[in-house]
Amino acid sequence: MDDQKEKRGGAPEPNAAQKAEPNAAGKPEESREQSLHDELEDLARVFQEELDRAKAEAAADAEREEDAPGILIQGLDDLPDAAAQAKEAAEEQPEKEKALCECCGERPRGTQKDPDSPYCSVCDEGLRHYPFDFLNVLLALVLLVFVFYGGYQFARHTEVFVKAVEADTLASDKELYSAWNAYIEAQDAMSADRIHGELVYKRAIRVMYRLGYMANAAEAGENINAWELNLPHFRSTKTQLDRAAQFLATGDAAMEILSPYSSTLAQDIPYDDVLAELEALKTASPEETTAEDGSTSDSDAYTPQYTGYNTAMVAFYQYYLALISNQSLETQLGFVEEIQSLEPEETWIYATLLGELYAKTGRDIEPICAKMLEVNAEDDTPALLRVIALRTAGDYDEAVAQSEAAIADGNANASELYRQIGLCFLLQGDYEKAYEEINEGFQTTNPSIQLINTLALAASAAGEEEAYADLEDLLTSNGYAVSGDVLAYRAGTCTLESIFTEGDLDVT
Amino acid sequence: MKIVYLIVRYLTLPGTFLQAFFEHLTCRVYEVLIEEGRYLRPNEMCGHVEHELVRKRSTSFGICFFPFLFNLLIGLMLTAVGAVNVLYLGEFFTSGGSVHILNFLFLWVGVSALTNLFPQTEDALTLKELIYAKGKSNLFVKIIAAPIFAVLYAGSYLQKWGVTLLTSAAFAYALPYILGTFLPQLYELVQM
Structure with missing residues (x-):
């Protein structure tokens, strides 16, 4: 650029040299050369004056219109100082802008309180009271209403929650009878408030199952959607419902065999034949229990799944047959111990029978009593078993004393x-x-x-x-x-x- | 980790919005200059408003504490309803058999609010500077402010890494059992 400036700005000089070359010798030529030089100098001066004038006009136009200088400067790009001037003008512009408010860009920045503030006093005041968007306020109000509605819902659920907590606490303390009653109260409260608390039913089913109330467990299971029982959090409930149905089906099948002998004298019962019939149940397949019996079919109702009858439950009815047939205590004990070995966790089937038979046969009843209390701390049977053990051992005074003490404690087996x-x-x-x-x-x-x-x-x-x-x-x-x-x-x-x-x- | 932060922020949108709203409200009350008032920007300021550097101790405390307090109260209320109904009673469906959307909504909004309790780490650091820098406060203020400051300061870092989603979810699971320790007695007293 500088070369060009030199070339164009100093144009008369090379021209003068080229024109001077042919007449380089002699005085007349010297005077002519001098006049040519003067003439060229005049020309250069005129050219310079014209250039200065054009630059002044360009600067004036640039001040009048913002866009004009750029165009003019581009047009006069070949002039020696125009580009530098335009550059200076462009650098001055941000500095002017920097001095203005960052927010409005109109008023000078700085406030009385903070002169270094990037905002003018008006914007500073405005930003200190930054307006809320209408939509944000609306959303906040909706959420506020939602919170109040949540409070109402919480109040509505409090009774059920409190009853469920009480039932759960009792269940975790292994006070199963009280827990069962509390769950019934919780279920009543849920029905009254139209609350469908499936996890309460789940926990109630667990307690009923542990108590051996299989029909109640199956009934409570109807409150849980069939498809949900396949989900992980209901897997244990599904197992309990399946097993409850199996126990009930086994009971029904066994009672069908035993019911003709319920009021028959012991000596008239064909013990071996009936026992064989019951034994056959252990390998038999239960009848399909579809809705063919005319009962209303609910597509959402869960159909329990099990294969075969429960052998421990069959053994229970074999014990019952032995009992009503006046078989020996050892024969009865054999069936009860079979139940224990088949279903050690299902104490509701065998614990009382085993305790009674142990008491009558002079065996130690304390382990089975401890097991019963471990499952259900409210079980009053151990106190009764201890009395039977004392009575059969001939310690009548102690048996009477313990019986009276147990009755005074409100033992549920008072009549016995x-x-x-x-x-x-x-x-x-x-x-x-x-x-x-x-x-x-x-x-x-x-x-x-x-x-x-x-x-x-x-x-x-x-x-x-x-x-x-x-x-x-x-x-x-x-x-x-x-x-x-x-x-x-x-x-x-x-x-x-x-x-x-x-x-x-x-x-x- | 910014992406985790943003994912947690957008997953817990109601809480993010509420936190920014309450921060905005607190800034207005304290007349703190807000430079950027959009709540849900996809950067580390998501769920916050961009405000000037606060130089006053009480203002800094207010900006950190009040959004925390309001979100905590809303979060506790809604999480209690949602957790009791869904996680404890198991009211997944209405008595009519349709999904109980409202209960799940209570739980989501509640957990969202609890996930977005804490101030920005910058605000927490400013508060630390204003309370615990040498000569800034007397010993009494330092001791009184310590528990709240500790919660806010630690929480701001947890929130920065998105960990508060896990803590609030765990809290939601435990809340019915916590309520179960005192609500039955309280209910009996009220009934009497």
């Missing part, structure tokens, strides 16, 4: 404890006292067949013939016969001692 006290008095020869105690048990709750028979025996021993007749009527009106032990005692073919110290060690 009264019966045990009565048996102790019977064996000690205090028949009147025995009758009173057993009658107390009879009045306490809905009496068992065994309790009625024992009361009938005590009534016979105490000479309460009217009471005996009433009890006999009660049994026969309900389709039961008076126990063979009672009839034998009344016939004088056996004694009280033989009934309670031989064979089954009890009224059967």
Whole structure:
């Protein structure tokens, strides 16, 4: 660029040299050369004046219009100082802008409080109260309403939550009976508030299953969608429902075989044949339980899946057959121990039976009592088993003392404890006292067949013939016969001692 | 890790929005100059507003603490509802059989709010400078502010790495059990 400037700006000089060359010798030529030089100098001066004028005009135009200087400068690019001038002008522009507010770009930056602020005082004030976007305010309000609605929902769910927490706490403390009642309350509260808490049903099913309330568990399972049972968090529930259905189906099949003999005398039951029928169940396939029975078919209802009957449950009914057939305690124990070996976790099937049989056969009952309390801390059966163990061992005073203490503690087996006290008095020869105690048990709750028979025996021993007749009527009106032990005692073919110290060690 | 931060931010959009909104609101209350007021920019300022450097201790504390407090209250309320209904009672469906969207929404918004509790690390550092620099505060203020500052300071770093999503999810799972320790007694008292 500088070369060009030199070339063009100093153009007259080379021209002058070229023109001077032919007349390089002699004075006239010298004077002519001098005049030519002067003429060229005049020309250069004129040219310079024109150039200065053009530059001044360009600068003036640039001030008037912003775009014009660029165009002019580009047009006058070949002039020596125009580009530099344009560059200076371009550098001055950001400096002017820097002095203006970063926000509005109009007013000078800096505030009274902070002169170095990049904002003018107006923008500074505005940015300190930065406006909210309408949409943001609307969203915030929606979220605020959502929070209040959440509070309302929480209040609505509090009762159910509190009841569920109470039930869960009881279940984790292994107080299963109380937990079961609490779950029922929680389910009632859910139904009232139209809350479909599937995890509450799940936990309730677990407690029912551990208690052996299979029908209740299956019923509660209807509240969980069938497809959900295949999800990981319901896998244990699915297993429990499947097994519950299997236990129930096994029970139904076994009862079909046993029901004809429920009121048959022990000696009339074809023990071996019935036992073989029950044994066959262990390898049989259950009937398909589709909705062919006319019951309403719900597509969402879960169909439990299991193969075959439960062998432990079959063994339970074999024990029951042995019991009603007056088989020996060892035979009964054999079936119960089979249940234990097949389903050690299902204490609800075998623990009570095993404890009773251990007590009657003089075995140590404490391990099974500990196991029962480990599963359900509210289980009152261990106290009863200890009393039976004491009674069968002949420690009647201690048996009576422990029974009375257990009754005072609110033991759920109070009627049976009264019966045990009565048996102790019977064996000690205090028949009147025995009758009173057993009658107390009879009045306490809905009496068992065994309790009625024992009361009938005590009534016979105490000479309460009217009471005996009433009890006999009660049994026969309900389709039961008076126990063979009672009839034998009344016939004088056996004694009280033989009934309670031989064979089954009890009224059967 | 910026991408993790942004993913967590956008996954927990309601909480991100609420945090920025409350930060904006606090800045307005304290008259702090906001230079950029967009809440959901795809950079490290997502969920925050860009404000001037605060030089006053109480203002710095307010900007860090109040968005934290408001998001915490909203988060606790909504997480409690969502966690109790979904995670504890298992109310996944309405009594009519359709999915209970509202319960899941409560849980999501609640966890979102709890995920976005903490201030920016820069704000936390400013607060540290203003409270704990030599000669800035007396010992009493330093001791009183210590627990809250510790939570804000540690939380700001956790939030920077997106860890707060995990902590808030874990908290949501534990919340019904925490409520279960005192709510039954409280409910009984109210019923009496």
